[in-house]
Amino acid sequence: MLMNYLRKLMYGRYGSDQLSLFLLFFYVALVLLANLPFMGWLTWAALAVLLWDLYRMFSRRHDRRRAENARFLALFGPVIRWVKMRRTIHRDKEHCYFKCPSCGQYLRVPRGKGKITVSCRNCGASFEEKS
Ligand SMILES: [Zn+2]
Numbered sequence: 001m002l003m004n005y006l007r008k009l010m011y012g013r014y015g016s017d018q019l020s021l022f023l024l025f026f027y028v029a030l031v032l033l034a035n036l037p038f039m040g041w042l043t044w045a046a047l048a049v050l051l052w053d054l055y056r057m058f059s060r061r062h063d064r065r066r067a068e069n070a071r072f073l074a075l076f077g078p079v080i081r082w083v084k085m086r087r088t089i090h091r092d093k094e095h096c097y098f099k100c101p102s103c104g105q106y107l108r109v110p111r112g113k114g115k116i117t118v119s120c121r122n123c124g125a126s127f128e129e130k131s
């Protein structure tokens with residue numbers, strides 16, 4: 001019953017994307033900051049961010065919302081990729097990660113193999129690393 005209602009409500013709507021997720025986190029950060037002394041005005045800024053996020057999610061103008069998300073990803077995409085790569089490196093205990101000195105591509109090798117020669121798949125450059 002409730003799921004059916006939600007399905008009907010969201011039919012044809014844009015829904016969520018990376019920008020809407022970012023706006024949600026930004027809203028939570030503003031709400032937390034608004035609890036500090038003399039920062040109560042941030043509650044209104046947080047409300048504006050939340051309303052913008054909801055407007056985007058319920059919008060039927062998919063082309064405009066996709067263009068907004070593309071601009072957001074063009075601006076913050078490198079930061080998002082860097083954070084995801086750091087998380088992957090932190091979680092993966094079985095591999096060592098190197099950055100190719102000539103093209104900057106991340107390369108993964110098994111850990112604990114000693115001194116090895118790494119060949120970059122992207123540009124073909126070879127260099128020695130300790131894994
Ligand atoms: Zn390379």
